[in-house]
Amino acid sequence: MSTTTLAVLVPLLPFLGACAGLAAGRRAPGFVRPLAVLPTVAAFALAVLVAVRQGGGVGPDAINAATELTPTGNALLPIDLAFHLDGFAVLVAVLVGLVATCVQLYSTGYLRDDRRYPSYAALVSLFTAAMLLVVYSDDLIVLLVGWEVMGICSYFLVGHYWETAAARSASLKAFLVTKLGDVPFLIGILALASEAGTFRISTITTRLTSQLSDFELSHPTVIALLLLAGVAGKSAQFPLHSWLPDAMAGPTPVSALIHAATMVAAGVYVVARLLPVFTASAAALVVLAVMAALTMVGSALAALAQDDVKRVLAYSTIGQLGYLAGALAVGNRSAATFHLLSHGAFKALLFLAAGVLIAAAGTGSLTAMARTSGLRGRAPDAFWTMTIGLLALAAIPPFSGFFSKEAVLAAAEHAALDPVAGIPVAAGWIVLVAGLATALLTAAYATRLWLLAWAGRSPAAATVAPTELDVPDTPVTAGGAGPEARAQTHPGTAATTPMNAVLWLLAVPSLAFGLLYGWLADWFAGPSLAPTLTTSVLGTGLALIGALVTYAAWRQATAVGRTPDPTPALLGPLHQPARAGFHLDAAYDRMFVAPVRGGARLVDFLDREVVDAYVRGAATLPGWLGTLARRAQTGNAQTYLSVLLAGAVVLAVAVLAAGA
Amino acid sequence: MHLAYPAVLAALLFSVGLYGVLARRNVVLVLISVELMLNAVNLNLVAFDVWLRDELHAGQSLTLFTIAVAAAEIGIGLAIVLLVYRNRGSSNLDELRDLVERDPGDDNSDGDAGDNTSRPTASAAAAPKGEVTA
């Protein structure tokens, strides 16, 4: 089979699997698991095969294949079912396939007692297909289709535990917020296509980067900012990030797949694909850089103050996506993709391990976990893999996160110190400073998470722990491990073998993927991704400082306070706002929801009291006439006859008068 | 003789009968008024027949027929009046008001209209059901 055929099969297989799974779900429950796992595994294998055959490289090395999908009425602007397989696409596809496979395997154990497992698995498959379509697609409209299918899958999967109000509102919020970004995104796509004269991404980028042609977009800033809105929605960047922490109400594997590794990365991936469009506008790059910086620092602070494990991880996802956006803001997509890949691996690992941890502890609350001893013994695999994941997250060498983050920081430093044409120096500095600050904070919250979750040994532990265990349905924070704890077996039950296997499978790239930086730079045919000395020392030093300070604060908190949480001491007055996500939701509520509500009330008032007044007024006159007509119905035959004859006389007189 | 005399007289008689039909309460008196109207028409028929010297004497024949029909009508009419009186205890026309418009929401007790079950109306509600006289 040709590479193109294989590439077609990659998204097609999970799609067919999803259809079959949906069809089989109720009737043949036995087929559900194979139908969920096998197509995904096959797609993963094919993605690897495609990657091997493509062999890396971008631009001329890419494999292009297209067939016209539908005419648009403009012969010059057709929609093609087009693939563009370059080094980035094939590797991201491999990541998607890997994470999807892991999640499907993990779900067979994690959701084994769930009634809605068939639809869940089918939706995950459908999501995988859509994501792979987005990754491979060369056509903006086809990409948008996959993009929206992902959105709707995310909506359904976040609302998987729709019995709980938190899940319902979280799914709605996720859907609406991402749609808020998608509308400008669609407009941006159409504007871009109409200016570039094609929907093909490869054609657009070729024209923009080619030295020979003088092709220039006439409104690059507008287009870039419109696209950026969609990216911010999908990738949970400030100010549209607020849906992601709430989306943790979904099952943990979904959080791992969609809200950590793949879908949220899709926005950044699209920017990477369309990077020439963004580099055409310095303003857009600065906006992207500022957005990334705000997102990074803010989310890291928020992550430090969260109590729920999954919310910590969600904010950390937002922050890492900020790194990706920052790398793109300095125009280095190799670094962005590198970090995307490694982050996808270790964040999926963290989420899946967190799922095991939550199941073992029976709660998602870190405070509660800190009072529980022996979690380490109850979930040893989760402990070790999560430790690896957290080290990767904190960018400690030689874990993968170190190399990829160093690549980003190096790119920022490069942009800041050696100005390159087209990349604003300001963007470089912003990203560099924010990235270093975030490195510190990331290490801090990773340490805190590890200490609170696994090192629980408070003086009261011996007495508190049993009560915690006896109450599996302990109310937890809105992050919503509650339904999971309920859907799961009893807390403390060991994870199944496939779940642990998946954890170790994902631990490998988290551990070692970063060492491939040299090979990756060749693969991307881009600049070197090797860590530079300055940023390495700075970043690692800061990370170590963050970790050590957190450890010291934790020791002190454990020694004196009732709560072992080191954050209040670390953040001081910032703690409360950070805990509430800097009250952004409240601000949005005040800025948008309240005025809309007020407007709705006004419209409602106008409708009821003004518009309806006319309607009621129009009804009053016929009503009165009707009352009069009813009055005439006396039931007395003589009255009727009188009226009848009077009418006859009047008619006769009228006829006579007319005849006269 | 001027044709106007019988014609005008017939018109006046008809109007008098009309007044009676519309103004009288008692059903028997209404029937009396109906007879007056019929007679007014008869007078017209005869007068025009005589005036036209009709070969077939259609006017006079029709008068005879009308008289016969009037006799039948008075018989049937009186029978109905008696029946109503027996059921309602009243032969006043303005008390027979079953067709009156009621407020929606009032009961519409549907005893079928054909048989003798009485339907109390607003004014005759107190009339004893199925009261039989004579």
Add this chain to the structure above:
Amino acid sequence: MSGLVLLGAERGFLSPTGVEITFLLVGLVTLGGAVLAVTSRQLVHAALWLVVALGGIAVLYLLLTAEFIAWVQVLIYVGSVVVLLLFGLMLTKAPIGPSPDADSGNRWVALAVALATAATLVTVVVDAFRTAWIELDVPQGTTEIVGRSLFRHWVLPFEALSLLLLAALVGAIVLSRRKKERR
């Protein structure tokens, strides 16, 4: 109506013949009887005033040379219809003596309608027939003439009418027969 308006005819209304005078007088009596019949407060009196009106009409038939009709009128109307009406009054327990509520509240409407009808009809009739003249030299309604036309030209309606009468008879019996209590 004033005769002055109608003077255009070949025979004026101001020089009435003897028959016309008689007709006028009897007509007035008839009209008076009719008016009293529809206004009397005593129900039985109303029926009796009806006799006067019907009898007057019979006389008018005679004046119009329709003697057969006149006798039929006397026989059927005065003889039987009025008797039936009197029976009807009696069976419905009509009060003897004046009953103040003989007229309904509809009276003034009825009066207005009746006056309007009278005005319209009289206007039309007078306008149409003020010049028409009835020659009364040859009797037009003797028993022979009426019988001849009835049994020569009008046999079928006549027989149909007998059926109608029969039906009415049966109907009247059915209606007025007291039903047995079914329940």
